[in-house]
Amino acid sequence: MTYSTQAGKLWIEFVTKKLIKKCPNSILDIGAGSGAYSDLLKAKLPGTTFTALEVWEPYIAKYHLEKKYDTILQLDVRNFSPETTYGITILGNVLEYLSQEEAVEVYNNLLKSSHFVIISIPINKCSQATPKDNPYEKIQKDDWSHEGVLATFEHIVLHHLDNEIGVYLGVNPQHHSFEEVSRLVKPSLAVYGIYKNEEQHMERFLRSVQTADEIVLCDTGSTDQTNQIISQFKETHPHVNLRVYSICVSPWRFDDARNTSLSLVSPDIDLCISLDIDQYLMDGWKEYLIDNWEVGYTKYCHRQRTIIGGENTLDDWSEKIHSRSGYTWKLPVYEILEYNKQEKIKKLPDFWVYHEPAPDKERLNILPLLEQSVKEKKDIWQSWSYLAEEYLSSGRYGAALQALETALELKDSDKAYLYKQQYLVYKAQNQVNLALLSLSNVILHLPERREPYFEKALYLHQLDRHLEAYATLKEGKNFTNKILDRHYNPAAWHTEFDQWLTKLRELAQEEVINFD
Secondary structure, three states: OOOOOOOOHHHHHHHHHHHHHHOOOEEEEEOOOOOHHHHHHHHHOOOOEEEEEOOOHHHHHHOOHHHHOOEEEOOOHHHOOOOOOEEEEEEEOOHHHOOHHHHHHHHHHHHHOEEEEEEEEEOOOOOOOOOOOOOOOOOOOOOOOHHHHHHHOOOEEEEEEEOOEEEEEEEOOOOOOHHHHHHHOOOOEEEEEEEOOOOOOHHHHHHHHOOOOEEEEEEOOOOOOHHHHHHHHHHHOOOOOEEEEEOOOOOOOHHHHHHHHHHOOOOOOOEEEEOOOOEEEOOOHHHHHHHHOOOOOOEEEEEEEEEEOOOEEEEEEEEEEEEOOOEEEEOOOOOEEEEOOOOOEEEEEEEEEEEOOOOOOOOOOOHHHHHHHHHHOOOOHHHHHHHHHHHHHOOOHHHHHHHHHHHHOOOOOOHHHHHHHHHHHHHHOOOHHHHHHHHHHHHHHOOOOOHHHHHHHHHHHHOOOHHHHHHHHHHHOOOOOOOOOOOOOHHHOHHHHHHHHHHHHHHHHHHHHHHO
16 A cells, blocks of 8 residues: 555554564565555664565655665565565555455465564445556455454454554464463563662662563662662562662752663663652552553553551652653653653553652752752742742742742642642731631632631631631531542541541630620
């Protein structure tokens, strides 16, 4: 076919790159047309021999196939008798131009002389107009279905459906088994990260990620026992593919350190997971990720649970799983991933990363990094939020409020979270009315959540306005949907909440009596 559809091409590329390592390093492209499969694969498979079989001679000159293929065979595939064994033969949008009997005969003939045959074929009703200049591009069978392909062609072991195109992998049983092929085409997974003085967490981390096909860690200057723990783990787990590098990043930026670690991941890895050492993965993570991986998706959005003090938890979404190529970390701190093309993101609601930070870990002074972050990217509301938090902790209230105002103006910012921060700034300044106004704005943006009512009630209690506090808390009791996200406050639930309700009721009664 002259120009084949793009549907199914990504899967063909993925499968071909996996299989070519286990078969003769040669590809036969049937119906080469414009040379689409050479354009797709040749630069990515150095050393592979490409042969084109094209029946329509004008295409050879028109599309300069001699520049795209090592060998060109100008003949009808129905008359083709291979004289060599090819690694992979591609039948890209060819079989619909043959009768069903011819298609089966051609497929069987090619499979005998190949380790693998890839079929790409329309599986819906074909209505393509016949080109005026090529008599061979006349559709003979326009009603192939997915079930029909599987029932017609033998030794099909894998398939991929992409809109109107079905792609099928046939395997020569003389060379490969179904089990072997299933192993070969699984996506390869790498875990990478950076660390410094993580002796408290390193062993747990390594046990969690040890089934990864590759683990790449970069030490940014550890002085404790972290590296000894890694060495001991490598000695007792020689089967684990773990590589460790010492790096120096100056001036310090988290994105530069992460990008260095990512760059050291093997280029043929399919999917990467970026983790901090105080994080760990759920049991069965690798099997789950392989089962839910789909070709074409560049990033996976997953769940993350932060465990605070061993008891309280916060749940949120995170995006630390991404394709090996095309991604770069940006921003000096609280860094983000950027892709150099159009992202395609899939949600994994049952994939969990756990984060259990040490409460006594020494904290880096990140204020200069945050100030640099908002200079580099002014439209990331989280950076402004983190910056406001740092300003608040250092008593720079005006700067904190300005940072929050900027964040509130940004599209898709979490207004409730930002107004909560604004409340804390006004509270620190003892600006009561503005603090209460900010809390009212939190309630406005979280109208069915208990936490903002609880926060407002406690503040009113601190102001000795107990009747208002009790009324506010009683109103908040009506909301029973507990969500473990960034707005969650464990004190607003269960025993502690009930204790506050009782206490504020008693104080409110005293306030009324004293008023009378």
